[in-house]
Amino acid sequence: MTVKRSFYKDVLFGVAIGDALGVPVEFKSRESIAQKPVTDMIGFGTYDLPPGTWSDDSSLTFCLADVLADGYDLQKIANSFANWLYDEQWTARGEVFDVGIATRAAIERVLHKVRPDLAGDFDESSNGNGSLMRILPLLFYIKDKPVKERFAIAKEVSAITHGHVRSVIACFYYLEFARKLLTNKNLVSVYHEVNTEVISFLKGTTIIPDEIVLFNRLLKGDIYELNVSEMQSSGYVLHTLEAAVWCLLTTASYSEAVLKAVNLGLDTDTTAAVTGGLAGLLYGYESIPEHWMLMLARKKDIDTLAQRLANKYERD
Structure with missing residues (x-):
């Protein structure tokens, strides 16, 4: 008997496990982590919290999923x-x-009745990874819509906290990659198809070419051929997106992908959460080591949320 895949669990647990793996070593340098590489779920460290504790990356992912489960x-x-x-x-x-x-400032604007799609900062200097890290559940709402609509919706959800076009393109690229993984598990094929289609779409928009060029390492290169020394893992949205795709393309399992992301250092929780979302879709949540799942905070609540998403989007 074949067990039916739950893409909802793939996404939610994929993000949360990656996040929790990275929390204890957040802000540590690559060189520092290399002295004692992360090979398993650990606790304490940076925030002195028990193993399995996830951060704002997963919290905001679950907030988005919670609303989407109702529409x-x-x-x-x-x-x-x-x-x-x-x-x-x-x-x-x-x-x-x-x-x-940037996320805190945007949420404060929301409380002051600023329109949600105008709450995020639109300044070029505000291109942290705060919208990319939480965007993945949007996949289930937009996956069957035309590409222009997919982009427009990704844009307004990103803009709640990050309104600059660079953050929007990063979110759009990530969602398009995830969308391909729903039906195609040939990773190199997915990567090149996404690049072709995203380039074609972006060229047809009014986005200034200088912004699109910034994504060339992803869009026009073979990012999986780059050496680890060429990958950055700061909180900058483009670094996070590149690192996540690179980790996915240069590994062969969920655990290998997220651990590789964590060991890049610096913004470890977010790099691993963004990597983990894609790796969850590629390999399935069943591929996540069971002892990691057992340590994860609020596992039952995440399970219930995934089921609510399934009830909504498999019915619709």
């Missing part, structure tokens, strides 16, 4: 982010311990 509503998504920050909704252990500056 798409941009204001409710923005409000759910505020409920996380101020009321500890969808925190791993009842406290918010990690929040980006």
Whole structure:
């Protein structure tokens, strides 16, 4: 008997496990981690929290998924982010311990009744990975829509916290990659198809060419041929996206991909969360080591959320 794949569990657990693996060593340099590489789920470290504790990356991913399980509503998504920050909704252990500056500022604008799609900063200097890290559940709402609509919706959901076109392109690329993984598990094929289609779409928009060129290492190169020394893992959105795709393309299992992401250092939780979302879709949540799953905070709640998404999007 074949067990039916749950892409909803793939995404939610894929993100959360990667996130939790990275939390204990967040901000540590690659060189520092290399002295004692992360090979398993550990705890404490940077935030002195138990193993299996996930951060804002997963919290905001779950907030988005929670709203999407009832339908798409941009204001409710923005409000759910505020409920996380101020009321500890969808925190791993009842406290918010990690929040980006741009994300906090945007949520405060939401509370001051700024329109959600205008709440994020549109300045070029505000291109952290705060919208990329939480965007993946949007896949289930947009996957069957025309490409222009997929881009437009990704844009407004990103803009709740990050409105600059660079962050929007990163979110769009990531979602397009994930969308391909729903039906095609040939990773190199997916990578080249996504690049061709994304380039074609972006050229037909009014986005200035200088912004598109910034994505050339992904779009026009073979990023999997780059050496680890050429990959960066800061909180900059483009670094995170490149590192995630690189980790996926240069490994052969979920655990290998997310551990490779963590061991890049610096923004370890987000790099691994973004990698983990794609790796979850590629390999399936069943491929995640069972002892990692057993340590994960609020596993039952995440399971229930995945089932709500399934009930909504498999019915629709």
